[in-house]
Amino acid sequence: MSEKILVVDDDIDSLKLIGLMLQRQGYEVIAANTGGQALARVHNDHPDLIILDVMMPDMNGYEVCKRLRTNPDTQSIPIIMFTAKTLIDDKVAGFEAGADDYLTKPTHPAE
Structure with a gap:
């Protein structure tokens, strides 16, 4: 599997x-x-890893990350922020929200 x-x-x-x-x-x-x-997908499909954009229309990635980290059922799933937001403050916000890593777009497939 x-x-x-x-x-x-x-x-x-x-x-x-x-x-x-x-x-x-x-x-x-x-x-x-x-x-x-x-x-919804996290709760239905139980992923092993989440790759999460920050800028989305209904709820940004920081908020999604925070919600996942406060839920005992999802708090241990690794989360990688993958976004066009490249400022240091953006990265800090990602880590403060609970992200395990923060990659910026565009990126190379080896990353």
Whole structure:
């Protein structure tokens, strides 16, 4: 059974690209394009890892991350913020929200 990764991004093209790269590496990919969808997918699909965009229309990635970290059922799932927000303050906000890592777009597949 392959590891399951939830990719959350409101940009459908980014969602498809990231999903394809991960599937080629043998991961099972599930997707969400809003913060609300992400929370539902986490509870329904129990991913092993979450790759989370910050800027989304209904609920930003920081809020999604905070909610996951305060829930005992989801607090231990690793979360990688993957976003175009590149300022130090943005990264600090990601880590303060509970992210395990913070990558900025665009990125190289090796990252």
